[in-house]
Amino acid sequence: MIAKLTGLLDDTGPDWAIIDVNGVGYLVHCSARTLDRFGIRGDRVVVHTEMQVSETDQRLIGFGSAAERDWFRLLTAIQGVGSKVALAILSALTTDELQRACAGGDAAMVARANGVGPKLASRIVNELKDKAGALPNAAGIAVAxxxxxxxxxxxxxxxxxxxxxxxxxxxxxxxxxxxxxxxxGLNDLVRVALKRAAG
Structure with missing residues (x-):
């Protein structure tokens, strides 16, 4: 199981990136938000990954943060939400926005994502309402x-x-x-945390 890749950004497309790790190119499917975070070709990137295997396909899904991967796992556990829909949601909303939408029962916010109708958005919000608070709070308690x-x-x-x-x-x-x-170090933590808090 590949959980994380650290390498150079070799190429990107509308919903994928190739990460060169010591000469081996990994094709990773990503949300638009994650792709934006990677920067330009040749940049060093860290990608949290989730391996998806079906009868007809194997694919590596990539995320800019472990929190985004956690949300992807929660979303794809819901009936009717495959990897494409989950990535569309994570492209439209930050993890903080998604957390607020689920905690507050705001299905309309989730429905902004491509391919997510009102019915599916309601199901997502209802099923994740209880779990939504756990993710950021668990992270917050660890730091506190x-x-x-x-x-x-x-x-x-x-x-x-x-x-x-x-x-x-x-x-x-x-x-x-x-x-x-x-x-x-403190400077690096503040720099990255500022991006996440503002994102």
Missing amino acids: AAPAGSASADAVSALQNLGFKPVVASAAVAQAIGELGDGA
Whole structure:
């Protein structure tokens, strides 16, 4: 099982990217939002992945963050939501917007995604309402429990000083840690977390 790729962006298309990892090119299907985050050809990228295998197909789905992958797994567990629809939703909404839509029962927001009608949007919101709060909050608790003076705690504090709410700041820093690793420095954490919080 391939869970993460770190390599160079070799090529992109409307819904895919090729990531060159030590000379091996991996074709990864992605949301538009993830593709935008990758940058330009030759850039070093980190891609969280999910392998999908069916009788007729094998494909690697790529995400810009572990949080996006978690939402993809939740979405594809719902009847009528395949990988294409899940990626369309993740292209139209950030994970924070999706969380708010599900927690608040806002089916119209989910229905903005291509290929998602009102009926399916209602089903998604209803089925994920209870699970929606768990994802960002779980991430936030992990960061809030970080020792005072640690880079992650300082990064959360920095985002709060910039006007972000504690839950948003914690979730963004947790996403940044997921992308950069536990040993990431304060400046890198704040830079990536700012992008996630504002995205």
